[in-house]
Amino acid sequence: MLGVIIGVFAIVLITSIGSGVKIEVDKQIQGLGSDVLFIMPGNPSGTRGGGMAMGRNMIGEEPLKEKDYLSLAKNKEIMVSPVMNRNIEVRKGSESIYAQVIGSNYLYPEITPLPLKEGRFFNKLEDGDRARLAVIGSTIATEFFNGNSIGKQVYLDKIPFKVVGVLKERGTGFMGGDQDSVVYIPYKTLSDLYNVENITMLMVTPKNSQNIDELQKDLINEFIKIRGKENFRISTQAQILEIVGTITGILNLMLGGIAAVSLLVGGIGIMNIMLVSVAERTREIGIRKAVGAKRRDVLSQFLMEAVILSLAGGTVGLLFSYLGTIVLKRFDVPSAITLNSVVVAILFSLFVGVVFGVYPAYKASSLDPIVALRHE
Amino acid sequence: MNAIETRQLEKIYKLDSVLVPALNGVNLSVEFGEFLAIMGPSGSGKSTLMNLLGCLDRPTRGEVWIRGKRVDLLNDNALAYIRSKEVGFAFQSYNLLPRLTALENVELPLIYQGVSANERRKRALTALERMGLQERAYHKPTQISGGEQQRVALARALVTDPAFILADEPTGNLDSKTGKEILKILQELNKQGITLIIVTHDRFVGEHARRIIQLKDGEIIGEEHLSSPIKES
Numbered sequence: 228m229l230g231v232i233i234g235v236f237a238i239v240l241i242t243s244i245g246s247g248v249k250i251e252v253d254k255q256i257q258g259l260g261s262d263v264l265f266i267m268p269g270n271p272s273g274t275r276g277g278g279m280a281m282g283r284n285m286i287g288e289e290p291l292k293e294k295d296y297l298s299l300a301k302n303k304e305i306m307v308s309p310v311m312n313r314n315i316e317v318r319k320g321s322e323s324i325y326a327q328v329i330g331s332n333y334l335y336p337e338i339t340p341l342p343l344k345e346g347r348f349f350n351k352l353e354d355g356d357r358a359r360l361a362v363i364g365s366t367i368a369t370e371f372f373n374g375n376s377i378g379k380q381v382y383l384d385k386i387p388f389k390v391v392g393v394l395k396e397r398g399t400g401f402m403g404g405d406q407d408s409v410v411y412i413p414y415k416t417l418s419d420l421y422n423v424e425n426i427t428m429l430m431v432t433p434k435n436s437q438n439i440d441e442l443q444k445d446l447i448n449e450f451i452k453i454r455g456k457e458n459f460r461i462s463t464q465a466q467i468l469e470i471v472g473t474i475t476g477i478l479n480l481m482l483g484g485i486a487a488v489s490l491l492v493g494g495i496g497i498m499n500i501m502l503v504s505v506a507e508r509t510r511e512i513g514i515r516k517a518v519g520a521k522r523r524d525v526l527s528q529f530l531m532e533a534v535i536l537s538l539a540g541g542t543v544g545l546l547f548s549y550l551g552t553i554v555l556k557r558f559d560v561p562s563a564i565t566l567n568s569v570v571v572a573i574l575f576s577l578f579v580g581v582v583f584g585v586y587p588a589y590k591a592s593s594l595d596p597i598v599a600l601r602h603e
Numbered sequence: 604m605n606a607i608e609t610r611q612l613e614k615i616y617k618l619d620s621v622l623v624p625a626l627n628g629v630n631l632s633v634e635f636g637e638f639l640a641i642m643g644p645s646g647s648g649k650s651t652l653m654n655l656l657g658c659l660d661r662p663t664r665g666e667v668w669i670r671g672k673r674v675d676l677l678n679d680n681a682l683a684y685i686r687s688k689e690v691g692f693a694f695q696s697y698n699l700l701p702r703l704t705a706l707e708n709v710e711l712p713l714i715y716q717g718v719s720a721n722e723r724r725k726r727a728l729t730a731l732e733r734m735g736l737q738e739r740a741y742h743k744p745t746q747i748s749g750g751e752q753q754r755v756a757l758a759r760a761l762v763t764d765p766a767f768i769l770a771d772e773p774t775g776n777l778d779s780k781t782g783k784e785i786l787k788i789l790q791e792l793n794k795q796g797i798t799l800i801i802v803t804h805d806r807f808v809g810e811h812a813r814r815i816i817q818l819k820d821g822e823i824i825g826e827e828h829l830s831s832p833i834k835e836s
Contacts, residue, residue, distance in 0.1 A: 514698045517659060518759065519687020519715040521680045596659050600698065 230493020231537050231579055235544025235572045236551065237486035241479050242568035243552050247561035248475050252468055262439045263339055264446060264461055266291070266299075266429040271447075271457045289458045290425035293418070298453045305433055305442075308335040309414050309426045317410060318382040319371040326367060328383060328410045330417030331430075338432045341411075344368075346377045346392030354413045357420075362392035366407035381410075386420055388412065405559075439463055490575060493540060494583035501533050501587035512591050513599025526592040533584025534577060541576025545569065604671040606766045606798040607656060608632045612665035614651050614821075625651040627821040628665070633767065633800060638793040638832075640809035641802045643818035650771075652818065653802045657769050658686045670766045687712045691760025695772035697752040699744040705731065705755045706740040712763050730758040734788070750781035757788065767798035774808055786811045787835035811835070 268288045296309045311330035316323050333354040335341065341348070349360045361381060368376045368390075376390045388410075397406040417423050433442055443461055451457050505512070512525055520528075552562040614626040626648045633639050643649050654660040655667060658674055661682075667675040669689050677685065692698070699708045709727035718726070731740050734754040739747050744755070753773060760768045770789065774782030790811060793799050801812060809815050810833045817825035 510698070511700055514700060515711070515715075516683065517657070517686060517692050517698070518712040519683050519763075521683040521715065523680075524683075524715055597654055600659075600694070 229540075230489045230491070230496050231540030231576055232493070232544040232547065234486050234490035234493050234579070235541045235576055236547045237482050237489060238575055239545055239548035239564065239568045239572050240551055240555075240562070241482040241486065242571055243548065243562045243564045244482075244555070244560065245475065245479055246565050246567070247552075247563040248471075250563060251561040252471060262432055262436070263464055264431040264439065264443055265463075265467060266431065266446070266450065266459055266461050267427070268458065269460050271460050289454070291429060291459070292424065292426065295450075295453055296426060296429055299429065299431075299450065302449065304435070304437075305431050305446075306334045306338055308332045308338050308430050310335075310428050310430060311414050311417050311423050311426055313417065313421055313423050315384050315410075315421065317367060317371075318385075319380070322371060324367070324370070324408065326364070326408045326410050328412060328417060328421075330412055330414030330423065332414055335411070335430070338430050342395040342397075344393045344395045346390070348392055348411070349413055354415070356413075357416045358413055359386065359388045359416060359420075360391045360412065361388040362394060362411040363390055364394050364405075364407040364409045365396040366405065367410065368393040383410065383412070384421065490579050493537075494579045497533055497536055497540075497580065498583040498587060500536065501529060501584055502590070504532070505529065505587050505591040508591075509594060509599045509602040512594050513596050513602065516594070516596035517600060522592040525594075526588045529588035529591045530581065530584045533588065534580035537576045537580030537584070538573070541572050544576070545572050548572075604635075605632045605668070606635045606637070606670065607800075608668040609655070610666040610668070612652075612655060612667065613663050614648075614655065614660070615663045625821055626655070626662070629818075629821070629823055631816065631823070633798060635766075635798050636793070636796050637814065638790070638799045638812045639801070640812035640815045641800065641818060642804065642806070642809045642815055644804060646820075647818040648821040649802050649804070649818055651821075653769060653771055656800065657690050657692060658682050683715070687715045688763060689766040691757075691763065691765040691768040693753065693756045693760050693768060693770040693773045695775040697744070697749070697756045697776070699752055699755055699759075701744050704741050704743055705736060705747065705758075708744070708755055709759045709762050712759060716763065726762055727758070730762040731755070733761065734758045748781070749777050750784055753777065753785050754788065757785075757792075761792070761797070767800055768792070770799065770801040772803055772805075772808075773801060774805075775803075782808075783835050786833075790832075790835060807833070 268290050291309075293309070296307060300307045308331045313328055314325050315328045317326045317328075333349055333351045336348045343362070344365060346362070348362055349358060353360055361383070363376065363381070368374060371381065372379055376393055379390050380387050381390060382388070394407070394409075431446065440463075443463060446461055447457070450459060450461070515525060549564055552564055555562045609629055609631045612626055612629040612631075613624070616623045616625055629652060641649055641652060651660075655662055658667070658669070662675055665675070666673055669685060674682065674685050699705075700711070703711070706724070706727050709730055710723045713723040713726060728737065728740065731737055734757055736751060736754055736758065739751055739755070744752050747755070757768070773789070774785050777785060786808065789799055789801070799812070801808065803809050810829060813829055813832055815827045815829065816823050
């Protein structure tokens with residue numbers, strides 16, 4: 228019974244996390260705009276490091292430098308923004324938190340949607356000026372300024388910055404990480420004041436609408452000329468999301484394994500309960516047979532009982548997984564119980580009940596009525 | 604046509620490699636409306652004969668006919684159907700299902716005949732009324748006395764309108780007063796035309812029937828017709 232509960236719990240969680248992630252990812256695709264290309268250092272086949280190694284360069288990879296960006300920025304067909312990042316202590320008065328500080332240029336909000344709640348992003352002039360201007364995430368704005376933050380000062384590692392914009396609440400990013408505890412500053416400011424030399428990635432979007440796959444090919448050729456060889460990767464939004472999909476797929480596989488083992492254990496448990504029940508009710512079976520129960524009557528009776536037992540386990544499991552998704556949401560793991568997962572849970576517990584109920588039921592139905600009636 | 608008839612009935616049990624004959628050529632005919640007692644000491648083959656008459660078992664050789672139909676060659680399912688349709692059992696230990704109410708216990712054979720729920724309820728209530736138990740219909744076996752339990756068992760035997768009722772030591776677990784009550788009920792049922800076969804080792808119980816056959820070592824060794832059976836009033 229416990230096994231069935233755990234098994235169904237695992238199955239429902241898998242499917243609900245799966246569909247939750249899918250919903251979230253779909254939202255992200257729409258949120259980021261589909262015609263963005265990401266240029267990252269690394270092996271062009273894209274297997275090593277993955278699209279996830281943001282902010283860290285793998286050993287042996289040739290990092291992206293400012294000159295790469297400046298060369299690429301000469302291309303008039305596209306908009307490019309470098310993305311640098313570093314964790315820096317953000318302080319206001321006595322309060323401080325460590326936040327992801329992202330350095331970009333003024334084009335960043337045009338490449339990928341970055342909705343502002345109030346204020347503005349830094350402009351081209353300020354960008355070139357190494358201005359100490361910050362656009363802060365909603366969590367920082369709420370915690371430090373109680374919402375009233377435009378024009379105030381924050382200290383990034385003891386250097387004062389003026390807040391010019393506050394982002395709308397965005398939740399967890401599809402690559403993990405709290406998107407509301409970030410600070411955007413001009414990339415030159417970040418590199419000069421905090422000694423950040425490497426560019427994590429370049430984000431590119433065409434100025435005029437253009438086929439993204441063609442642009443990807445063109446950019447690869449162009450960037451090979453800039454870098455001298457193909458020691459970088461250019462991925463589309465979809466390709467990065469594919470990697471995310473692979474990872475959730477692996478997670479699902481693992482949970483699936485747990486579910487399978489639990490259901491097996493649960494099934495054996497049910498079989499044991501039913502075997503004990505058959506032994507205890509031998510006399511009942513004898514009586515039923517004496518008054519005319521056929522083999523299939525007894526068989527179906529005990530099979531039904533096994534299925535009901537298993538369905539009860541499944542229902543409890545379903546209940547637990549409902550609570551589980553509530554807990555997961557607290558931890559910002561996207562999950563949603565869908566009709567699908569409920570149907571899957573019910574089908575699985577039905578399946579377990581039938582498979583593991585057959586043997587005890589068969590045993591009950593084959594009892595000799597005379598022997599069964601004599602049983603004390 | 605007889606209610607039940609056996610021809611050269613033989614039953615041999617195989618215990619390990621030893622063959623143990625339990626019945627040896629029993630010929631028995633019971634007419635409709637009869638009240639027969641099968642008597643004999645333990646080991647005489649009473650239980651074996653009862654199992655064969657009740658279609659719980661098949662003979663090694665010989666034939667069993669119920670209501671003009673040969674049943675010893677039927678398969679398990681068909682035999683189960685005959686049991687529910689033609690045989691009414693009453694056991695020494697009542698054999699009611701403890702988790703079911705009296706009414707549900709009486710309904711049980713009808714369930715296996717596929718009778719509809721409404722019809723089942725109606726017939727079971729009628730049978731319980733016939734046993735004077737309408738007020739006990741919703742009691743469980745543990746909530747009623749031994750005599751009442753045996754009456755529920757008789758109602759269960761009656762409800763299918765069987766060819767005969769087969770009662771195995773029906774008073775064996777009861778005190779003598781309650782036992783006499785049950786015997787009285789059996790005689791009344793017989794007066795109403797129900798065919799009864801009781802299996803007993805108790806001479807007093809047997810003498811309530813109108814015919815007694817004596818069984819010993821698997822054979823019928825004697826038969827008596829009682830002109831005036833003991834009357835319970």
